[in-house]
Amino acid sequence: MQYFVQQLVNGLTLGSIYGLIAIGYTMVYGIIGMINFAHGDIFMVGAFTALIVFLILAAAFGSVPIVVALLVMMIVAMLLTSLYNWTIEKVAYRPLRGSFRLAPLITAIGMSIALSNFVQVTQGPRNKPIPPMVSQVYNIGGISISLKQIIIVVVTAVLLALFWYLVNRTALGRAQRACEQDRKMAALLGIDVDRTISITFIMGAALAAVAGTLFLMYYGVVSFSDGFVPGVKAFTAAVLGGIGSLPGAVLGGLLIGFIESMWSAYFSIDYKDVAAFSILAIVLIFLPSGILGRPEVEKV
Amino acid sequence: MAGAPLLDIKGVHTYYGNIRALNGVNVSVNEGEIVALIGANGAGKSTLMMTVFGAPRARTGTITFAGTDITQMPTHEIARLRIAQSPEGRRIFPRMTVMENLQMGASLDNLKYYDEDVEKVFTLFPRLKERINQRGGTLSGGEQQMLSIGRALMARPKLLLLDEPSLGLAPLIVKQIFDAIRELNRTQGLTVFLVEQNAFGALKLATRGYVMVNGNVTMSGTGKDLLANPEVRAAYLEGGHH
Numbered sequence: 349m350q351y352f353v354q355q356l357v358n359g360l361t362l363g364s365i366y367g368l369i370a371i372g373y374t375m376v377y378g379i380i381g382m383i384n385f386a387h388g389d390i391f392m393v394g395a396f397t398a399l400i401v402f403l404i405l406a407a408a409f410g411s412v413p414i415v416v417a418l419l420v421m422m423i424v425a426m427l428l429t430s431l432y433n434w435t436i437e438k439v440a441y442r443p444l445r446g447s448f449r450l451a452p453l454i455t456a457i458g459m460s461i462a463l464s465n466f467v468q469v470t471q472g473p474r475n476k477p478i479p480p481m482v483s484q485v486y487n488i489g490g491i492s493i494s495l496k497q498i499i500i501v502v503v504t505a506v507l508l509a510l511f512w513y514l515v516n517r518t519a520l521g522r523a524q525r526a527c528e529q530d531r532k533m534a535a536l537l538g539i540d541v542d543r544t545i546s547i548t549f550i551m552g553a554a555l556a557a558v559a560g561t562l563f564l565m566y567y568g569v570v571s572f573s574d575g576f577v578p579g580v581k582a583f584t585a586a587v588l589g590g591i592g593s594l595p596g597a598v599l600g601g602l603l604i605g606f607i608e609s610m611w612s613a614y615f616s617i618d619y620k621d622v623a624a625f626s627i628l629a630i631v632l633i634f635l636p637s638g639i640l641g642r643p644e645v646e647k648v
Numbered sequence: 649m650a651g652a653p654l655l656d657i658k659g660v661h662t663y664y665g666n667i668r669a670l671n672g673v674n675v676s677v678n679e680g681e682i683v684a685l686i687g688a689n690g691a692g693k694s695t696l697m698m699t700v701f702g703a704p705r706a707r708t709g710t711i712t713f714a715g716t717d718i719t720q721m722p723t724h725e726i727a728r729l730r731i732a733q734s735p736e737g738r739r740i741f742p743r744m745t746v747m748e749n750l751q752m753g754a755s756l757d758n759l760k761y762y763d764e765d766v767e768k769v770f771t772l773f774p775r776l777k778e779r780i781n782q783r784g785g786t787l788s789g790g791e792q793q794m795l796s797i798g799r800a801l802m803a804r805p806k807l808l809l810l811d812e813p814s815l816g817l818a819p820l821i822v823k824q825i826f827d828a829i830r831e832l833n834r835t836q837g838l839t840v841f842l843v844e845q846n847a848f849g850a851l852k853l854a855t856r857g858y859v860m861v862n863g864n865v866t867m868s869g870t871g872k873d874l875l876a877n878p879e880v881r882a883a884y885l886e887g888g889h890h
């Protein structure tokens with residue numbers, strides 16, 4: 349039982365990170381119907397930015413209080429990563445809007461490769477480690493919970509609450525949902541659709557940057573290729589939860605996190621990715637619109 | 649007729665791909681008028697309504713609103729000049745509540761006059777008040793029509809475009825809506841440009857009217873004259889609603 353609960357805790361931690369990334373996939377899909385395959389690499393850029401900020405902080409001030417360091421890392425990562433995603437949308441996706449359906453998808457794969465190669469060339473191909481930032485571990489009833497895990501879950505929860513408020517209770521969120529449901533009508537009501545789409549890319553990137561920062565803190569290492577596997581897993585999470593659904597992205601993220609940690613614990617850790625991706629195939633066959641997704645047809 | 653028209657459409661051609669939908673249309677709407685555009689299905693009436701918003705864009709010709717050339721202006725900027733539309737198909741946001749749909753209508757002023765204006769809409773369509781927290785997609789066709797018109801009114805428009813406001817509504821509600829349009833026009837001087845299949849009702853309501861056939865305006869005149877015109881009677885009124 350203790351072992352099982354331990355795995356739940358680990359799964360929750362992983363799932364939080366996947367959920368934060370998955371929101372970016374699902375929001376962009378919701379509003380312009382494309383899968384932004386570069387989103388995983390946006391996450392990786394976020395992690396790298398956090399790494400660089402950490403190294404600068406360490407070099408400039410020696411030891412910095414952990415809360416301050418994390419906060420600065422997150423904010424800088426959010427800003428820079430948003431700028432990347434905003435630019436990608438503007439130069440690579442917007443000109444192709446209204447083109448045939450595969451064009452933005454192919455371009456997104458191109459952007460993904462461009463980003464990871466860019467980081468590989470500028471930062472080098474090796475894993476970049478940082479010294480452990482947080483090392484406290486608490487033992488609660490035989491279950492060990494590290495401070496890192498607590499930070500990840502708390503930061504994710506706070507961010508999701510803010511994000512929920514933004515989407516459901518503000519004019520910006522309303523405009524986003526309107527664009528998602530009927531772009532042309534939104535424009536007829538005076539909503540600047542292009543700007544709303546840009547903001548969606550910025551929001552998705554900001555969440556991915558936080559996920560990247562948390563990822564770096566958790567594993568203590570990042571490399572240029574780290575966008576791929578977490579990216580595809582987060583994408584799987586978005587599909588599992590129902591692509592286009594925000595609660596679905598979070599639920600899917602948590603489920604993928606649980607599946608991965610349970611599989612590693614009870615079966616084989618080498619096959620954990622196989623398990624996660626088998627889920628993608630199974631979901632697509634038996635539940636194409638995901639757990640919380642809606643079927644394409646709706647009453648007009 | 650003093651000064652330039654509020655909306656002036658001159659020689660507009662609009663295409664869907666290579667298919668020509670509007671063939672050199674000239675239509676003008678003066679401030680304070682109710683102008684009706686009648687014609688058969690597929691004549692291009694709705695296309696003209698959407699062309700005013702640049703979606704689709706006129707390939708040739710010009711559209712001016714209150715002296716500003718809006719032919720090439722982005723759709724959302726045209727809306728910000730206070731032209732509102734209840735479009736073909738109503739286009740209610742299906743997964744937003746009635747309230748949120750009305751709030752979207754009021755987004756130009758960032759909800760500044762929302763409370764005041766929403767009461768006016770509820771006076772016009774009390775049914776919407778009962779449905780305030782229901783999702784748009786679950787409303788009946790008639791309720792969606794009311795919501796679509798209400799949403800357009802929330803924008804405090806100078807010019808209101810109505811595409812088939814009577815479509816799918818019970819005769820009693822059609823009468824209510826036409827009365828409401830007349831009232832808004834009389835008391836607030838709201839300028840209205842409407843497309844209708846219900847030619848009789850529309851021409852009775854309108855100051856002036858246009859008849860459209862295959863992307864061309866073939867006739868125009870006062871509402872009264874068109875109602876009395878034998879050709880119009882034969883094509884759009886005989887055997888129709890009386």
